[in-house]
Amino acid sequence: MTPERLARIKQTLNTRQPDLSVLTDQVHKPRNLSAILRSCDAFGLANMHAVWPKEGFRAFRKTAGGSYSWVTTHTHRSMDDAIEALKGQGHKLYAAQLSDRAVDYREIDYTVPCTIIMGNEVEGVSANAAEQADEHIVIPMMGMVESLNVSAACAIILSEAQRQRKEAGLFDVRRLPDDEYLRLLFCWCQPVVKRYCDDRRLPYPPIDPETGELVDGVGWMNGVRKQRHPELMGD
Structure with a gap:
């Protein structure tokens, strides 16, 4: 990004x-x-x-x-x-x-x-x-x-x-609610991760609004793998 x-x-x-x-x-x-x-x-x-x-x-x-x-x-x-x-x-x-x-x-x-x-x-x-x-x-x-x-x-x-x-000045200030703004920011910045989550019905991971990147992409993916395939994870 x-x-x-x-x-x-x-x-x-x-x-x-x-x-x-x-x-x-x-x-x-x-x-x-x-x-x-x-x-x-x-x-x-x-x-x-x-x-x-x-x-x-x-x-x-x-x-x-x-x-x-x-x-x-x-x-x-x-x-x-x-x-x-x-x-x-x-x-x-x-x-x-x-x-x-x-x-x-x-x-x-x-x-x-x-x-x-x-x-x-x-x-x-x-x-x-x-x-x-x-x-x-x-x-x-x-x-x-x-x-x-x-x-x-x-x-x-x-x-x-x-x-x-x-x-009327309606384009001069942000009018999207915060939750919708952050949802769309994630979807637009992380389309690949969005498709991955949508296909598997997973909640979207948190995104850093300052960079457009996942807050902890590696940790999130490891958590998903552990949840979906616990038999493949070590102790």
């Missing part, structure tokens, strides 16, 4: 927005989900939510590649489950949806805890999710086409959310 790499990781974590997220409603094309995830990373989001069959989500993880490492992605069994969870966190829900009550996306306040719902490529946001949304938002179109690709639309909306939050 070079000092430059550690500094970049910390700077990114220091500007992550834990209370701004995207919820995809049955967006099924991996390339679109991957592009949305990249936009979430680029505009400073800490979390993305998805309602999508598990088989497809595994394909999405493969397609997303490196982007998947930088944004925590939560999957939900249904839109009702996702909406309940997000409203329970105090989020306003803004559905990208053309309707009689839709307003220009720039008229919405993104500085409050909020989630942007993006619908699938054919049908848009589902009727049930649209009904539960606090606001419907649209991107005014001045050309011949009636709508944008879902990932392009998401990037445009997130750009406005980032602008508002910058003006």
Whole structure:
């Protein structure tokens, strides 16, 4: 871990927005989900939510590649489950949806805890999710086409959310809770150890936030080996 790499990781974590997220409603094309995830990373989001069959989500993880490492992605069994969870966190829900009550996306306040719902490529946001949304938002179109690709639309909306939050000073101080900050610092600084722990369902070892290195890597690994294979350890 070079000092430059550690500094970049910390700077990114220091500007992550834990209370701004995207919820995809049955967006099924991996390339679109991957592009949305990249936009979430680029505009400073800490979390993305998805309602999508598990088989497809595994394909999405493969397609997303490196982007998947930088944004925590939560999957939900249904839109009702996702909406309940997000409203329970105090989020306003803004559905990208053309309707009689839709307003220009720039008229919405993104500085409050909020989630942007993006619908699938054919049908848009589902009727049930649209009904539960606090606001419907649209991107005014001045050309011949009636709508944008879902990932392009998401990037445009997130750009406005980032602008508002910058003006409000929400990127000027670290907003991630300490426990989440340290968890992500470990995951980003120690991806190999993270995969090892995840595969074996082991708790993450402590990390030195000043260096990005394990506090006692050798001692931790010896402890893991002793726990998993006590017959191989001496007295």
